[in-house]
Amino acid sequence: MSNLDAKIEGTDLDDLVGYNLKRAYIVVQDDYKRAMGPDGMSARVFTALSLTHAYPNITQSELARRMGIERSGLVAIVDALETRGYLRRAPVPGDRRVQALVPTEAGRHAYQAAINTVRAHEAQLLTTLSRAEQAQLLSLLRKIRKGETG
Amino acid sequence: MSNLDAKIEGTDLDDLVGYNLKRAYIVVQDDYKRAMGPDGMSARVFTALSLTHAYPNITQSELARRMGIERSGLVAIVDALETRGYLRRAPVPGDRRVQALVPTEAGRHAYQAAINTVRAHEAQLLTTLSRAEQAQLLSLLRKIRKGETG
DNA sequence: TATTGTTATACTCTATAACTATA
DNA sequence: TATAGTTATAGAGTATAACAATA
Numbered sequence A, B: 001m002s003n004l005d006a007k008i009e010g011t012d013l014d015d016l017v018g019y020n021l022k023r024a025y026i027v028v029q030d031d032y033k034r035a036m037g038p039d040g041m042s043a044r045v046f047t048a049l050s051l052t053h054a055y056p057n058i059t060q061s062e063l064a065r066r067m068g069i070e071r072s073g074l075v076a077i078v079d080a081l082e083t084r085g086y087l088r089r090a091p092v093p094g095d096r097r098v099q100a101l102v103p104t105e106a107g108r109h110a111y112q113a114a115i116n117t118v119r120a121h122e123a124q125l126l127t128t129l130s131r132a133e134q135a136q137l138l139s140l141l142r143k144i145r146k147g148e149t150g
Numbered sequence C: 001t002a003t004t005g006t007t008a009t010a011c012t013c014t015a016t017a018a019c020t021a022t023a
Numbered sequence D: 001t002a003t004a005g006t007t008a009t010a011g012a013g014t015a016t017a018a019c020a021a022t023a
Helices: A017-036 A043-054 A060-067 A071-083 A105-125 A131-145 B017-036 B043-054 B060-067 B071-083 B105-125 B131-145
Strands: A087-091 A099-103 B087-091 B099-103
Touching: A017 A043, A017 A105, A017 B017, A017 B043, A017 B105, A017 B131, A043 A060, A043 A071, A043 A099, A043 A105, A043 B017, A060 A071, A060 A099, A071 A087, A099 A105, A105 B017, A131 B017, A131 B131, B017 B043, B017 B105, B043 B060, B043 B071, B043 B099, B043 B105, B060 B071, B060 B099, B071 B087, B099 B105
Parallel strands: none
Antiparallel strands: A087 A099, B087 B099
């Protein structure tokens, strides 16, 4: 690119995918928190609850693996969900080391309410993107996620 | 959408922009760290150094505002850059409260080397995306960033 | 009174290492 | 020996509140 192609505005950072990913994520995260309210589930607690619905009787080790965090970090998350009464640690016949994570009735209701809130927050936040653009964005982000370790 | 449109695979989470943003950011961040090495600048230190080049004689308050963090959080970042010898806090004539952040010669060289490394890491990581897709991704992320507070 | 830079402090998220009970 | 869950601990990254110097 020659010096004649002057930039309208923007710094080196504004051309970096990593920087824009981080800043865009902060915008979405802040709006998520606003939408969920002061007593709402944190993103990681919501994620864990979602995966216990997607994968019934998932174990903690498997859930940690799918979330991309360590087993040790999952303990507090599961504790939080158990305290809210949204799931329970259930013994698994045949292997007493393992505990299956089972959503309660309250957990299923809370999850449905939460996923509706999250979808509404994203729909409202992303109104400046057309449906096609939103689909394109998801597609591109998933391509980057192909490089996920684990 | 009717129930006939069965999902090939994926959970509720995989359709959320926020979740995919976070996971994609982690992929890029991990590769950034690998590329910069164990003694490399953290992303926020690199960001701060970049902005002292983009905005010569920027003050700490202004830099914090542009980074979207609090002034208090910037102190350690500027300390780190000063310790590396990449910039200095320079007095500003006319207002003794303010200190301009001025890159040193070593800072300019280190920044050029770092931005080259970062660009190479992104180019290599994003080879599965065409040039057009990379441009589209940046465009979409910038649209989301329009909602940045501050 | 208001602002800049700073310190003290705390909270969230995450990782590593070591423990226990099981296998 | 190896694995599942747990605890203890530490390190980033961030925020709030209060302070001294200066405006």
